[in-house]
Amino acid sequence: MVRVFALLSALGLLFWGLGQTGGTVAYPQGYRTWTHVKSMIVEKGHPLYELVGGLHHIYANEKAMQGYRANPRVFPEGSVIVFDLLEPVVGNHAVVEGERKAVIVMEKDSRRFARTGNWGYALFPGNSRTPANIDVNSCYECHKGAANTDFVFSVYRP
Template sequence: MRRKAVLGLLALGLGVLAQGGFPYPEGFRFWTHVKSMEIKRGHPLYEAFGGLHHIYANPQALAGYLSGKKAFPQGSVIVFDLLEAKEEGNALLEGQRKLIGVMVKDPARYPETGGWGYYAFGPDGKPLAIDAKACHACHQGAANTDFVFSAFRP
């Protein structure tokens, strides 16, 4: 009974909340690096996004950042590349990749989440089932910069 309910939720999550498919953003490591940040234990985002992350923008997304984040153009893709962070010999080092989070701008396809599709992929490149509406609910905090929190560091 309980198991059935859980399976039902998962099916709903995959079908409705995952916003349909989006391919793994191959080659994003060759895009423009926007910024980096370490989220440590005790930070409110630690459970979901603890570790060291780097943010990358494709050319359309870079144009959006450089225009002052008023509106990112159609086709913008932003990748949140999350790695383990390890302390070693008084240095902070990159560990294994934990996941990547992806935002894709396509207003006709994603009208309910501010024109952005939200996706995540595991270290093996396979899509993770996520609740795009929950992603967007927090990104509402950046509503006046087209739902993008990070700023480009020249």
């Protein structure tokens, strides 16, 4: 009996351990109705150009908005932030929104994403609902630059 209990506890720990590392970020359904945080155009020559060149809008769900407003900035569990990347189309003395290049996402879950600063990272190319195979550590490494604002760079424009 004691052995069975020990075995079950070990299995429980194993699954808990797997849960810490094996997490995926879901496609952020409905994010276009969330709060718009800010927009930016990243041009050739900017350090972010290779990764996210183009026009982007950032959106936050309600929990993430609590984080953007908090001082010091700490985001609650369940916060989701979307980086909506579009192709800028330049012409007729205007820059307009072209095709979607990617939907890039961060989700806060300290259990599933403990290894990457409690945030999960994902990139959905174009209009796809299937995440690309990315190296989440490369996302995390750069986002460490914003460690004192809970790994989030952008600031909400009131």
